[in-house]
Amino acid sequence: MKRALAVFTLITTLVAAPHPAAAATVAADASYRTLSTAHHPDWMRAVPDATGLAALSLPGTHDTMAIHGGGPTQTQEDFGDSGGTLTAQLAAGIRMIDIRARVNGGNTFTIHHGAVYQHANFDDVLDKLAAFLGAHPSETVVMRLKQECTGELGSCTDAPGQLSFPDIFDLYAAKRPALFWQPSIQRGTAAATPTLGAIRGKLVLAVLHGAFGGPIEHYGLIQFLDWNGTSTYVQDNYNVPNIGAIATKRDQVRRFLDATDAGDPTKMYVNFTSGASAFVQPQWCAGGALWVPGVNPFLLDYLNQGHVTHRTGMVVMDFPGGGLIDRLIRFNPGFSASA
Incomplete structure (x- = not known):
């Protein structure tokens, strides 16, 4: 049902979405569309090695590479x-x-958001990660990798005659043993939650998702073996059916932040602030539309008001602003949330 809704949403968005004039233009601000005003290439240097991954507050991006396709499919600044x-x-x-891949010829991955190719390949992703982590060895990056194509109307279709999605991933991982944190890419044995000291300079695979949801085999971290949509530790209520429902999405993000802050400190929490539908573009949910404030400015205000005192978990955003990234980072050990 969830996948059918996603397909319907994509089709109707492309052919029947309201004209952009239906939503007021939202100016960029500290929470929205100002990513380049933040500059923190080495922020994890201040965090003690013994800090568990679950204790970190990580700014993240939803559909990280989605910069093409216009309002219905773009989720990040280009x-x-x-x-x-x-x-x-x-x-x-x-x-x-959050990386979404299509199986391409030659047993390779290309990066897609639905049917739209994002002018990047998985080698580009890994090249950029290797270059960054090589230059900034105090850092780590957590990746969710998802098979994007369902073959249904409105989605992409994987190239025929290729290896399976996990088999192709294994080929990529085998070529870059120094890039990946190895316990997270073992196909048959998921990894326990690591400390930051164990994963500095490495890419950590959190989960490998199949096209119709649900993890593939045992890649990633033990905690996420049952990551299939919204659950105790993941908030991914992405369907925002109309502009008024942006308020509901704001409340879902707020409630999950509160649950993260008060929850089991050994567990990782993943909070998606993103949302869309046939009648709501990702940029409207993030920045606001007409009379309804977006999730991003609400989130920054909520954090600034001191409602969260310990951690935010992984906050996965569309069009994040520099001020919002700054604020999330300050919740980490070694920083002052009130600074």
Whole structure:
């Protein structure tokens, strides 16, 4: 049902979405569309090695590479093709990424958002990550990798005659043993939650998702073996059916922040602030539309008001602003949330 809704949403968005004039233009601000005003390429240097991954507050991006396709499919500011946008995000302080891949000829992955090719390949993603982590060895990046194509109307279709999605991933991982934190890419044995000291300079695979949801085999971290949509530790209520429902999405983000702050400190929490539908573009949910404030400015205000005192978990955003990234980073050990 969830996948059918996603397909319907994509189709109707492309052919029947309201004209942009239906939503007021929202100016960029500290929470929205100002990623380049943040510059934190080495922020994890201040965090003690013994800090568990679950204790960190990680700014993240939803559909990290989605810069093409216009209002219905773009989720991030455009800083260039072939991974240029990812490089900009990493330099700003983003440390959790959401990569969507199509199986292409030659047993390779190309990066898609639905049917729209994002002018980048998985090698571009890994090249940019290797370059960044090589230059900034105090840092780590957590990645969710998802098979994007369902083959249904409105989605992309994987190239025929290729290896399976996990088999192709294994080929990529085998070529870059120094890039990946190895316990997270073992196909049959998921990894326990690591400390930061164990994963500095490495890419950590959180989960490998199949096209119709649900993790593939046992890649990633033990805690996320049951990551299939919204659950106790993941908030991904992405369907925002109309502009008024942006308020509901704001409340879902707020409630999950509160649950994260008060929850089990050994567990990782993933809070998606993104949302869209046939009648709501990702930029409207993030920045606001007509009379309804967006999730991003609400989130920055909520954090600034002191409602969260310990951690935010992984906050996965569309069009994050520099001020919002700054604020999230300050919740980490070694920083002052009130600074």
